[in-house]
Amino acid sequence: MDTMFVRGLKRKCFDGEEDIEGTLAGIKAVPSYNLQRQSLLDMSLVKLQLCHMLVEPNLCRSVLIANTVRQIQEEMTQDGTWQMINAQNTGQASLDRLVSTDILCRSSGDQAEGKHVPAYGTFNKDFESDQAQDGSETMSTASSVQAPRNLQSNMWEEMENPQENKGNFQKSLDQIFETLENKSPNSVEDLFSEVDNSYYDLDTMLTGMMTNTKMGHCDSLETFSSPTNTASNSNCKSDLNDLDHIVEILVES
Amino acid sequence: GIQPVGGTGASWGCVSEVCLLSHGRADARGVSAADIISTVEFNHTGELLATGDKGGRVVIFQREQESKNQPHRRGEYNVYSTFQSHEPEFDYLKSLEIEEKINKIRWLPQQNAAYFLLSTNDKTVKLWKVSERDKRPEGYNLKDEDGRLRDPSMITVLRVPVLRPMDLMVEATPRRVFANAHTYHINSISVNSDYETYMSADDLRINLWNFEITNQSFNIVDIKPANMEELTEVITAAEFHPHHCNTFVYSSSKGTIRLCDMRTAALCDRHAKFFEEPEDPSNRSFFSEIISSISDVKFSHSGRYIMTRDYLTVKVWDLNMENRPIETYQVHDYLRSKLCSLYENDCIFDKFECVWNGSDSVIMTGSYNNFFRMFDRNTKRDVTLEASRENSKPRAILKPRKVCVGGKRRKDEISVDSLDFSKKILHTAWHPSENIIAVAATNNLYIFQDKVN
Numbered sequence: 001m002d003t004m005f006v007r008g009l010k011r012k013c014f015d016g017e018e019d020i021e022g023t024l025a026g027i028k029a030v031p032s033y034n035l036q037r038q039s040l041l042d043m044s045l046v047k048l049q050l051c052h053m054l055v056e057p058n059l060c061r062s063v064l065i066a067n068t069v070r071q072i073q074e075e076m077t078q079d080g081t082w083q084m085i086n087a088q089n090t091g092q093a094s095l096d097r098l099v100s101t102d103i104l105c106r107s108s109g110d111q112a113e114g115k116h117v118p119a120y121g122t123f124n125k126d127f128e129s130d131q132a133q134d135g136s137e138t139m140s141t142a143s144s145v146q147a148p149r150n151l152q153s154n155m156w157e158e159m160e161n162p163q164e165n166k167g168n169f170q171k172s173l174d175q176i177f178e179t180l181e182n183k184s185p186n187s188v189e190d191l192f193s194e195v196d197n198s199y200y201d202l203d204t205m206l207t208g209m210m211t212n213t214k215m216g217h218c219d220s221l222e223t224f225s226s227p228t229n230t231a232s233n234s235n236c237k238s239d240l241n242d243l244d245h246i247v248e249i250l251v252e253s
Numbered sequence: 254g255i256q257p258v259g260g261t262g263a264s265w266g267c268v269s270e271v272c273l274l275s276h277g278r279a280d281a282r283g284v285s286a287a288d289i290i291s292t293v294e295f296n297h298t299g300e301l302l303a304t305g306d307k308g309g310r311v312v313i314f315q316r317e318q319e320s321k322n323q324p325h326r327r328g329e330y331n332v333y334s335t336f337q338s339h340e341p342e343f344d345y346l347k348s349l350e351i352e353e354k355i356n357k358i359r360w361l362p363q364q365n366a367a368y369f370l371l372s373t374n375d376k377t378v379k380l381w382k383v384s385e386r387d388k389r390p391e392g393y394n395l396k397d398e399d400g401r402l403r404d405p406s407m408i409t410v411l412r413v414p415v416l417r418p419m420d421l422m423v424e425a426t427p428r429r430v431f432a433n434a435h436t437y438h439i440n441s442i443s444v445n446s447d448y449e450t451y452m453s454a455d456d457l458r459i460n461l462w463n464f465e466i467t468n469q470s471f472n473i474v475d476i477k478p479a480n481m482e483e484l485t486e487v488i489t490a491a492e493f494h495p496h497h498c499n500t501f502v503y504s505s506s507k508g509t510i511r512l513c514d515m516r517t518a519a520l521c522d523r524h525a526k527f528f529e530e531p532e533d534p535s536n537r538s539f540f541s542e543i544i545s546s547i548s549d550v551k552f553s554h555s556g557r558y559i560m561t562r563d564y565l566t567v568k569v570w571d572l573n574m575e576n577r578p579i580e581t582y583q584v585h586d587y588l589r590s591k592l593c594s595l596y597e598n599d600c601i602f603d604k605f606e607c608v609w610n611g612s613d614s615v616i617m618t619g620s621y622n623n624f625f626r627m628f629d630r631n632t633k634r635d636v637t638l639e640a641s642r643e644n645s646k647p648r649a650i651l652k653p654r655k656v657c658v659g660g661k662r663r664k665d666e667i668s669v670d671s672l673d674f675s676k677k678i679l680h681t682a683w684h685p686s687e688n689i690i691a692v693a694a695t696n697n698l699y700i701f702q703d704k705v706n
Contacts, residue, residue: 040539043597056349056375059437059456060487060506061602064543067485071539 305355454491508545548604619678
């Protein structure tokens with residue numbers, strides 16, 4: 001069994017590949033450095049998005065992947081190749097689009113030959129409009145320096161203002177990063193619907209459970225998220241089962 | 254030819270190969286996931302060897318005593334005690350399962366007839382007492398031999414219960430449960446040389462406990478940023494100095510080690526020493542940080558050195574030199590060109606442990622394909638051995654293995670592309686004074702001994 005080379009790492013030639021430098025990457029047999037870097041970025045975002053539903057994700061692994069994402073973004077920012085169109089597409093990123101990333105394994109010295117410096121770079125204006133719609137994030141201006149950090153925002157933090165997050169969520173990188181902590185289904189509305197906040201505060205108080213994290217609204221609300229996208233009725237039922245169980249425990253203690 | 258390690262012309266052979274019995278759910282491959290060994294540790298005399306598994310069980314092996322009748326059985330380890338240390342739990346507030354997998358076991362030094370060990374899963378540390386019972390009381394007044402209560406009106410004579418010998422029974426009882434102190438996953442526990450305290454470390458915090466007190470612990474390291482957006486580094490391992498009860502080290506995912514002195518402050522946020530090797534700019538890639546993440550840190554028995562394991566190397570550091578390690582050993586450098594694939598299949602995040610031998614002259618760590626490596630610090634020789642069924646027939650001597658990196662593959666060599674990355678040796682242990690090693694290969698435990706010719 002070939003466990004070494006995972007499916008999806010076969011080399012691919014992209015037709016009409018959008019290479020911002022407009023070079024011959026599409027003609028070469030080996031994908032360009034930029035393409036491979038993009039592929040690595042996509043792969044990393046997919047990894048961050050795939051959360052174990054029942055068990056907490058490994059924080060060390062998540063931090064390392066996130067740091068890798070940031071490194072790629074910083075480099076792409078310096079190159080001027082950073083485009084927020086990528087951000088919109090990451091929701092659909094799939095392993096099929098991955099290409100061989102041999103070049104990335106080489107040291108930076110080797111890469112220097114293969115790397116193309118673009119004549120100029122600019123930010124896609126969509127970036128700014130995306131962020132404007134997503135009002136809950138505290139976005140600074142869409143400047144090149146801060147772009148990587150914006151993408152990191154909300155990655156780890158416990159959501160403290162769930163009400164503000166209701167509404168349309170675009171498939172932005174921020175949403176993907178949020179799912180890391182929340183393990184929520186795709187739509188945030190599923191997360192917050194059919195939930196009785198007040199009961200959960202009571203629960204926290206009575207059981208006196210001590211955690212070091214702030215018990216924001218979101219933390220308590222998270223527990224009612226179901227791992228699968230079921231209809232809201234069945235969400236209710238599983239919620240009720242959870243509540244029954246919790247009541248049992250409270251009564252016994 | 255065979256490269257002798259750790260002795261004079263000695264070579265390694267199998268002492269016991271133990272297959273842990275399969276319990277519980279078996280997956281499609283027929284291997285029960287619950288039996289995957291997750292930690293291995295000898296006690297301070299080497300008489301006992303404890304293993305923890307993914308199903309929350311602890312199995313303790315005891316070494317056969319020397320016997321004139323059966324001299325060849327000396328050195329064999331047999332099952333001494335088995336108990337369920339941790340159960341799966343459910344965190345209702347976060348809607349998450351808490352795995353019962355045993356992350357670490359650490360023994361306490363023996364102070365009386367009983368044995369004590371600490372075992373931990375992601376959230377809870379437990380102190381277990383393992384003791385032998387070879388006598389039982391007989392002749393109770395109020396109950397008969399079966400335990401049924403006797404009718405008090407039928408008792409006419411009082412007698413004193415006596416202790417009679419019985420078959421040896423080994424029982425494990427939980428003596429302390431240290432819970433609710435870790436928000437993140439516990440990765441290390443370490444017993445202090447004062448034998449009164451120990452520490453538990455998770456991704457962002459380290460807590461100090463007194464063995465007698467379970468409802469509170471002191472937080473001695475906290476690297477959680479005020480704003481979690483700024484989190485870029487986590488704690489990966491921690492250990493107390495073997496002799497100085499105020500000193501400990503912890504490693505990070507950025508490849509750094511911090512040595513802290515608890516006498517300087519209650520919260521050891523400022524390190525006394527900071528060990529980091531400068532990055533080699535010619536080797537830089539997007540994976541540099543990931544492969545620099547330290548998966549294990551161990552003090553030498555002498556207390557003069559620390560050893561760290563990152564993805565591709567083992568390094569030995571002198572406590573007096575912070576700017577670079579004094580020795581670096583390549584474990585499997587042939588993987589350097591495969592990091593992309595290893596990133597995709599998540600193998601790059603595997604956490605290998607490393608161990609010293611009793612005299613600090615040889616270090617050992619695991620690799621893939623059930624290979625493990627030993628490095629002799631004095632002779633600078635190294636050897637690759639394999640833990641597999643074929644090699645573990647009784648008295649069989651392990652044959653050194655070699656990975657072929659390119660070009661022509663010799664007959665006994667294995668090529669990089671043929672390595673089985675699902676067979677990883679993450680956990681190993683070395684007897685404190687003898688050349689006996691324990692190697693965990695998925696759900697099998699191998700015990701090898703260096704047989705002097």
